[in-house]
Amino acid sequence: MSETLEQIVKDMKERFAVESSVYAGDTTLLLSPEYLQAAFQTLRDEYHFNMIVDVTAVDYWPQQEPRFHVVYHIYSMLNNDILRVRVPLNGNGPHLPTIEKIYPGANWKEREVWDLFGITFDGHSDLRRIVMPYDWQGHPLRKDYPLGYEEVQFTFNAAEIDKRKPYAKD
Amino acid sequence: MGLEEKTGNMGVVTTTLETVVNWSRTNSMWPLLFGLACCAIEMMGAQASNYDLSRFGMELNRASPRQSDLMIVAGRVSRKMAPVLRQLYDQMPDPKWVLAMGDCASCGGVFNNYAIVQGVDEVVPVDVYVSGCPPRPEGLIHGILTLHEKVKKEKITHWA
Amino acid sequence: MTNIREVTVDELRHLVSDRAMTGETMLLNMGPQHPSTHGVLRLLLELDGEIVVNCIPDIGFLHTGVEKNMEAKTYQKAEVMTDRLDYMNSVGNNLVYCLAVEKLVGLDVPVRAQVLRVILTELQRISSHLLWLGTSCLDLAAMSVFLYAMREREMILGVMEMISGQRMMTTYIRPGGVWRDVPSEFVPAVQEIVNVMPGRIAEYESMLTKNMLFTERTQGIGVISAEDCARYGLSGPVIRGAGVAFDLRKARPYSGYEQYDFEVPTYDTGDIFGRYMVRMEEMRQSVRIVRQALSRLPAGPVLSDNRKFVPPPRSEIGVSMEALIHHFKLWTEGFNAPRESVFATTESPRGILGVFLEGDGGPKPYRVHYVTPSFVNLQSMPLLTRQHFVADVVGIIGSIDIVLGDADR
Numbered sequence: 001m002s003e004t005l006e007q008i009v010k011d012m013k014e015r016f017a018v019e020s021s022v023y024a025g026d027t028t029l030l031l032s033p034e035y036l037q038a039a040f041q042t043l044r045d046e047y048h049f050n051m052i053v054d055v056t057a058v059d060y061w062p063q064q065e066p067r068f069h070v071v072y073h074i075y076s077m078l079n080n081d082i083l084r085v086r087v088p089l090n091g092n093g094p095h096l097p098t099i100e101k102i103y104p105g106a107n108w109k110e111r112e113v114w115d116l117f118g119i120t121f122d123g124h125s126d127l128r129r130i131v132m133p134y135d136w137q138g139h140p141l142r143k144d145y146p147l148g149y150e151e152v153q154f155t156f157n158a159a160e161i162d163k164r165k166p167y168a169k170d
Numbered sequence: 171m172g173l174e175e176k177t178g179n180m181g182v183v184t185t186t187l188e189t190v191v192n193w194s195r196t197n198s199m200w201p202l203l204f205g206l207a208c209c210a211i212e213m214m215g216a217q218a219s220n221y222d223l224s225r226f227g228m229e230l231n232r233a234s235p236r237q238s239d240l241m242i243v244a245g246r247v248s249r250k251m252a253p254v255l256r257q258l259y260d261q262m263p264d265p266k267w268v269l270a271m272g273d274c275a276s277c278g279g280v281f282n283n284y285a286i287v288q289g290v291d292e293v294v295p296v297d298v299y300v301s302g303c304p305p306r307p308e309g310l311i312h313g314i315l316t317l318h319e320k321v322k323k324e325k326i327t328h329w330a
Numbered sequence: 331m332t333n334i335r336e337v338t339v340d341e342l343r344h345l346v347s348d349r350a351m352t353g354e355t356m357l358l359n360m361g362p363q364h365p366s367t368h369g370v371l372r373l374l375l376e377l378d379g380e381i382v383v384n385c386i387p388d389i390g391f392l393h394t395g396v397e398k399n400m401e402a403k404t405y406q407k408a409e410v411m412t413d414r415l416d417y418m419n420s421v422g423n424n425l426v427y428c429l430a431v432e433k434l435v436g437l438d439v440p441v442r443a444q445v446l447r448v449i450l451t452e453l454q455r456i457s458s459h460l461l462w463l464g465t466s467c468l469d470l471a472a473m474s475v476f477l478y479a480m481r482e483r484e485m486i487l488g489v490m491e492m493i494s495g496q497r498m499m500t501t502y503i504r505p506g507g508v509w510r511d512v513p514s515e516f517v518p519a520v521q522e523i524v525n526v527m528p529g530r531i532a533e534y535e536s537m538l539t540k541n542m543l544f545t546e547r548t549q550g551i552g553v554i555s556a557e558d559c560a561r562y563g564l565s566g567p568v569i570r571g572a573g574v575a576f577d578l579r580k581a582r583p584y585s586g587y588e589q590y591d592f593e594v595p596t597y598d599t600g601d602i603f604g605r606y607m608v609r610m611e612e613m614r615q616s617v618r619i620v621r622q623a624l625s626r627l628p629a630g631p632v633l634s635d636n637r638k639f640v641p642p643p644r645s646e647i648g649v650s651m652e653a654l655i656h657h658f659k660l661w662t663e664g665f666n667a668p669r670e671s672v673f674a675t676t677e678s679p680r681g682i683l684g685v686f687l688e689g690d691g692g693p694k695p696y697r698v699h700y701v702t703p704s705f706v707n708l709q710s711m712p713l714l715t716r717q718h719f720v721a722d723v724v725g726i727i728g729s730i731d732i733v734l735g736d737a738d739r
Contacts (some may be wrong), residue, residue: 023672024434024670024672026673028671051560052563053563053701054673054684054686056697056701058688058696058697064329071671071686073673073701077560080581080582082582084673104562105562105563105706105709107709108706108709109705111643125344126345130389131389131390131393131738132390133249133250133251133390136249140398141398146284147283147395147398147399148282148283148285148395149402150288165289165292166292167292167295168291168295170295185596203365204363205440206370206392207369208498210733211418211461211498212497215480218464218476218481219477219481220480239472246392248390248393250364251392252395254370254391255395268637280399281396281414283394283398283399283410284398285393303414303499
């Protein structure tokens with residue numbers, strides 16, 4: 001961790017009560033959802049994290065408190081630092097304020113998180129499904145969503161699977 | 171046909187209707203210009219300088235399904251893409267053929283999950299399957315020649 | 331099977347202008363089957379005559395569910411999926427995944443493997459740019475460039491086949507090094523490419539750079555400023571074409587890139603032509619890196635000898651009981667990674683390519699997430715196409731060099 005990043009982490013601890021950890025050179029801040037917008041505004045304006053690299057989520061089902069972590073990666077071109085911010089969320093109707101106003105690039109990434117994890121972003125300008133079909137049910141990357149594994153055909157079960165398989169007609 | 175043997179060389183060739191129709195179909199089979207994923211790159215490779223698919227009368231990829239005879243499904247078909255694929259197939263005029271290029275189009279390949287249709291034969295009827303991930307351009311050309319063989323064997327009774 | 335649902339204007343009310351509601355402007359659907367969308371991209375264009383008022387990209391037609399599928403496989407087996415994400419940069423996808431795994435478990439890579447990785451990713455960068463050159467010029471109605479570019483691309487695919495047996499999906503880079511050592515014909519073959527390429531690049535440039543048909547369609551079209559690039563998180567040739575020398579190979583070096591002498595080309599116009607110039611120069615720089623790497627390719631092992639993570643070579647299995655146990659354990663159960671998360675980044679031919687990898691103490695990744703440049707760069711389509719002609723949309727899509735497998739995952 002570089003000196004500037006160390007200072008930033010220290011400041012963020014005082015101002016937004018974050019917890020920090022370091023693993024393999026990656027710095028992670030654990031931020032509570034209510035400070036989200038203020039913290040990112042500060043990080044962008046005062047600490048030069050001018051680029052959003054990624055927004056994604058991790059599902060810790062069946063654990064409910066917190067069930068999700070929304071993970072942000074932001075990059076500072078000036079200091080050449082990458083910072084990870086994790087925001088824990090409960091499993092019951094998870095929602096977060098959007099950071100689209102601060103980083104316009106987060107627009108699609110938040111849509112993707114909504115599509116695949118079902119985490120709502122309040123105040124988002126265009127929260128539609130992005131990668132799944134428009135009328136898809138459920139959120140596939142949640143851990144309680146099945147992978148949809150199809151049985152592999154072998155000699156002993158080929159005929160049986162063949163019977164069930166919906167072949168297209170001309 | 172035997173007629174030539176009796177009449178000698180008169181500059182006339184006699185054949186059956188089905189042979190001549192099948193012959194002309196195989197030699198001007200226009201594929202739909204339609205790539206999905208990785209296999210589309212190898213399909214482009216097959217049409218480019220080194221492999222030169224136009225040797226078989228197939229260099230003319232039509233961007234509109236209404237002008238094409240062959241649909242090469244080059245790549246994995248997602249659940250979102252499947253209805254689009256079926257619509258393209260329905261828009262193609264008869265006679266039409268489908269070639270499933272690559273493992274994903276044939277059976278789902280390595281992607282055995284919620285998003286990918288497990289074999290494009292669930293969506294459109296397939297004539298030839300080409301294996302490989304992605305198949306080499308030679309593989310694709312072999313598949314196309316196999317399809318040509320198949321077309322040449324079509325009977326007049328099948329056209330109805 | 332579901333049917334295609336028609337999109338009504340009401341659903342997109344917040345995205346289109348008010349004039350679309352009265353029917354003054356027209357909504358035109360472009361794709362998913364369109365010859366110049368480079369795959370299965372769908373664009374909804376709002377048109378005022380022939381001028382684009384607004385462009386709404388619709389992606390996901392190639393959503394493959396790779397991330398979920400990787401969670402169901404062990405760390406080694408999941409790597410096979412990564413090739414097929416960005417199929418123009420499959421070696422780079424392997425590399426970033428392996429970097430993440432190595433970072434997660436703390437694995438060292440021998441020097442020879444690192445140099446081989448650099449050679450292969452740079453060759454892949456050249457081949458990706460060549461295909462971009464061919465197809466995007468095809469969109470601008472320059473057919474012959476495509477045939478020339480594919481000719482050189484076959485040389486690089488030949489090298490890939492030589493080392494791994496596969497032309498595109500090599501899975502040659504593995505956690506802890508590379509799959510196995512390169513054959514003796516590898517160095518002469520790469521040398522040949524390195525010798526040939528500079529002349530060929532000059533040949534392409536002679537066809538395009540001063541060609542009025544090309545410059546008229548590219549200069550001043552699809553302009554984006556450096557500030558907008560940073561705000562939207564765009565990277566790769568798009569941001570470099572806007573004048574920012576931002577390249578992760580320089581900024582956050584990996585695989586020993588800090589030891590190579592190369593430049594980050596920039597161009598300050600931010601239009602299609604700028605991106606074209608940057609990519610052409612990048613190919614030259616890649617050739618330069620490969621040449622340096624070839625000259626310093628050291629002898630030695632190509633895989634780490636940490637047997638807890640890397641399977642032993644075949645020759646050892648016959649004579650060593652321990653090697654047999656390791657082999658069995660690694661290929662049946664896999665190795666365990668700690669309950670931590672890491673983020674690895676590389677510079678792909680299109681921009682920042684990152685992997686967020688989280689372990690849960692077991693042999694399978696708990697969460698893998700690919701941060702892909704096409705997804706981010708595609709987001710700028712409304713910004714780039716506004717107030718341009720429909721015919722220029724085709725050129726703009728080509729210039730940001732999207733790969734839909736990369737965007738949809």
